[in-house]
Amino acid sequence: MTATPPITVLVVDDDPFVRRGVTDIFAATDDIAVVGEADDGDRVPDAVRRTTPQVVLMDLKMRRVGGLEATRQLLALPDAPKVIAMTAMDVDDLVVQAVAAGAHSFLSKGEAPETFHQSVRVVAAGNTLFSQESLRRIAAHHPDPAPTVVPSAFANLSERERQVLQELATGASNSEIATRLYLGQTTVKTHLSSVFTKLGTDNRVRAALAAMRAGLVD
Template sequence: MNTDSRITVLIVDNDAWVRRGMKDILEAAPDIVVVAEAEDGDQVAAKVTRFRPHVVLMDLKMTRVGGLEATRELMSMPNPPKVIAMTAFDVDGVVVEAVEAGAHSFMRKDGAPEDFQQAVRVVASDHALFSRDSLRAIVASAPRQQVPDQAALSVLTDREREVLAELATGLGNSDIAARMYLGETTIKSHISSLFSKLGVNNRVSASLVAYRCGLVT
C-alpha cells in the first residue's frame, strides 16, 4: 500500500513500552503507520502541528499534562485529528470528560490488537466507535448535574430526533440514510443542524444526549 494512503497515527503515552507495543500492533496492519510518538500531553500540540496525524491515540493519565487537557487543546486547533482516549481502567469521570471534550472513542489498554486497529480505521473515517454498553457506562459515570432533561430535545424537529436516535446506535451516515430512505447529504445536513441546536461538536456527545434523555435505551 502506498504510504500516502495509509492512516497516520500519533501515540501519546508516558510509558515507552506501551508506545512500542502500540506501534507494533498498529503497524502490523498494512493501512496504518505511526508517524510520531509523545511521552506526555505537553508535547501533543507541537507533534500534531508538525506531523499532521489523522488519529491520536491518547493516554488519559500522564505525568505533566493529562490526556484530557491535551484533547481539549487539540479540539481548539483548526482541523484537529481524531482522538482515541486510552485508559488502563474502566469508564470513569475522566473518560466522560474526554468524550465530551471531543474524543471519538475510548479503548482499554488491554484490548485486543485487532480492536485497536479497527478503532483507528473507524475514527479516521469520521465515525465514532462506542458500543452501546460503553455509551451506557459513560452516561452512568457522568456527573448528575450535567444530565439534561427532556427539554434538551425540544429544540429538535421530529426528523432530527429520528436521525439522532439512529446516530446514537453507532450507525454511520450511509447506514442512517439507507434506514431512513433519505440521501446521505440530507442526513449530513440534519446532523449538522442537531449538533448546532444541542451545542455539541461530535457524534459521541450527541449520542450522550440521546441516552441521557431516554431517546434510546
C-alpha cells in the same frame, strides 16, 4: 491507479512498552501508519506540528501533563486532528471528562487489535466508534461535567432527526444509519449537522449521551 494515502496516527503514552505495542498493532495494516510518538502530554503540540497526524491516540494518565488537559489544548488548535482517548479501564471519570472536552472516541487499552484498527478508520472518516453499553454506563453513573444540551432543545428536532440521533446513540456509523433508515449517506450527514446545531454540540459522543440522558434511547 494512485493508492490512497494511509491514515496517519500519533501515539501518546508515557509507557514506552505501550507505545511500542500500539505501533505494532498498526504495523499489520496497509491503510494506517504511525507517524510519531509522544511520551507525555506536554510534548503533544510539538509532535502534532511535526507529524500532522489525522488521529491522535491519547493516554489519559501521564506524569507531567495528563491526556485530558493535552486533549483540551490540542482541540483548541486550528485544524486539530481527531482524538481517541485511551484508558486502562473501559469507563472512568477521565473518559467522561475527555468526552466533554471533545474526544471523538475512546478505547480500552485491552481491546483487540482489530478494534484499534476499526476505531481509527471510523474516526478518521468523521464518525466514531464506541460501545452502547459504555455510553449507557456513563449516562447512568456519571453526571455530565459540562452540560450543554438543554432539555427543550430536543423538541426542536424533526421526527427524522430524532430517528437519526437514536441510531447514532447505538454507536452506528453514518453508513449503518443510512442502511437502517433507508437514507443516503449525504442525507444522514445533513440530518446530523442539523441535530448538532439544534443541540448545541458538534461531538457525536456528547450528542449520543445527551439522547440517553433525555430518555430518547432505552
